[in-house]
Amino acid sequence: MLGSRFPPFAQHRGASVRLLALLAVTAAVAGMGCGDAPEAPDHVARVGEQHLRPAEVRAALASLPDGADSAAARRQVIRQWTTEALLYREAQRRGLADDSAVSARLEASRRSVLVNALVGRLYDEAADTFSTEAMRTYYQRHRQALRLTEPYVRVRHLSTAAAADAETARRRLRRAGGQQQQDTADTTWAALTRRYAADTSRARRLAERLRAEPSLFADQPGVGEQLAALDPGEPAPVFRAGGRFHVLQLVERVPAGTVPEFAWVKDEIRRRLLLRRRKQTYARQVERLRSQARASGALEERGQ
Structure with missing residues (x-):
């Protein structure tokens, strides 16, 4: 890879995707016992009224590398889903959602998922295309910083x-x-x-x-x-x-240490420009929200 690494801020998107994936699984399990569910004759696993469907298993297996044992992985996905579903049912039976400490943690998780989902949405709204001229300008200004590290x-x-x-x-x-x-x-x-x-x-x-x-x-x-x-x-x-x-x-x-030609690093330059644009979009949106909250009296920051 090239000389720089994205700062932790840049990982918002990946974290958002992982959190939303976990949320989707949790939400699916959470539907058990909350009313009648539609018939699902094509399910591959069932716990109570909650069904795991083939399409969900296929989605979970989509990222398997070539040569991996897909049959074993499929069994593991189903086993993990049923285990979590059974544990969730037991947690519900014991009334753990009414425990104040558990409730606080659930609310904190919900808040974190929503914040990360918003950041992901802001990133999606930022344009991800750049002109060749803009990319070449970046290259000329940062050629030395783009030296190959491998x-x-x-x-x-x-x-x-x-x-x-x-x-x-x-x-x-x-x-x-x-x-x-x-x-x-x-x-x-x-x-x-x-x-x-x-x-x-x-x-x-x-x-x-x-x-x-x-x-x-x-x-x-x-x-x-x-x-x-x-x-x-x-x-x-x-x-x-x-x-x-x-x-x-x-x-x-x-060899490592070489100043690259533009064609070698076009993808890296595009990633860096996109990161910069996303950070700018994030900063503008946060400042807009702060200004609106101050104007309406909704924001207090004591000791600032």
């Missing part, structure tokens, strides 16, 4: 289910030439990805530009280990990882 690489990588296909793709890529014949190699690579890659669009995207090496194959550690041992040019021998056969070539490696 190596960046451009790679050609595809995976396929058949070892013979991987060997054929590697052989053709090797014949296409090294760094002195990039145009030929790029043309060959486009054809190879179209014919052999399990994920054609990803294989093409990886070859288009430089990317941070440590995070490039974070979800495929076997591929990352092979990449770390490569020098630019020669494709690695075909290897197997994650149940597939892989073709991997390091095209270029740029």
Whole structure:
């Protein structure tokens, strides 16, 4: 990654999403025993009148990495849901919602969720597009601060289910030439990805530009280990990882400390500009609310 990290303020959005997700689960469970629920013949689990539906399970499994045991994860989701639902029913039976300490904590949680939801909404309302001119201006002013803090690489990588296909793709890529014949190699690579890659669009995207090496194959550690041992040019021998056969070539490696070209860091610049815009939007909205509350007499800040 690049030199800077977003400050804690920037994590509001992620926290908001997590809190809202938890709220959604809690609200679903909270519906038990509060009146008649509609019939749900397609449910995968039930506790009392509350049903867990297939679409909710699919949503919970959507972020699973490739190769994960989806059947085991599905069982875990269902088990966790029923456990929480049963515990919630027992808490209701014991009247814990009427306990003053519990009630205060519930209200604090509700307030926190609503505040984070509002911040998320404010962020959504901030425009997230920037002109190329604005991005280039930022780049020119901050080039030195954008120095790479880790190596960046451009790679050609595809995976396929058949070892013979991987060997054929590697052989053709090797014949296409090294760094002195990039145009030929790029043309060959486009054809190879179209014919052999399990994920054609990803294989093409990886070859288009430089990317941070440590995070490039974070979800495929076997591929990352092979990449770390490569020098630019020669494709690695075909290897197997994650149940597939892989073709991997390091095209270029740029060391940490290098001042990047604009094209390498466009996404990072866009993130920084968006963060700045969101912080400005947040500050303006908070000041507006303060001014309105002072004018109406709703705000008191003693000792300020």
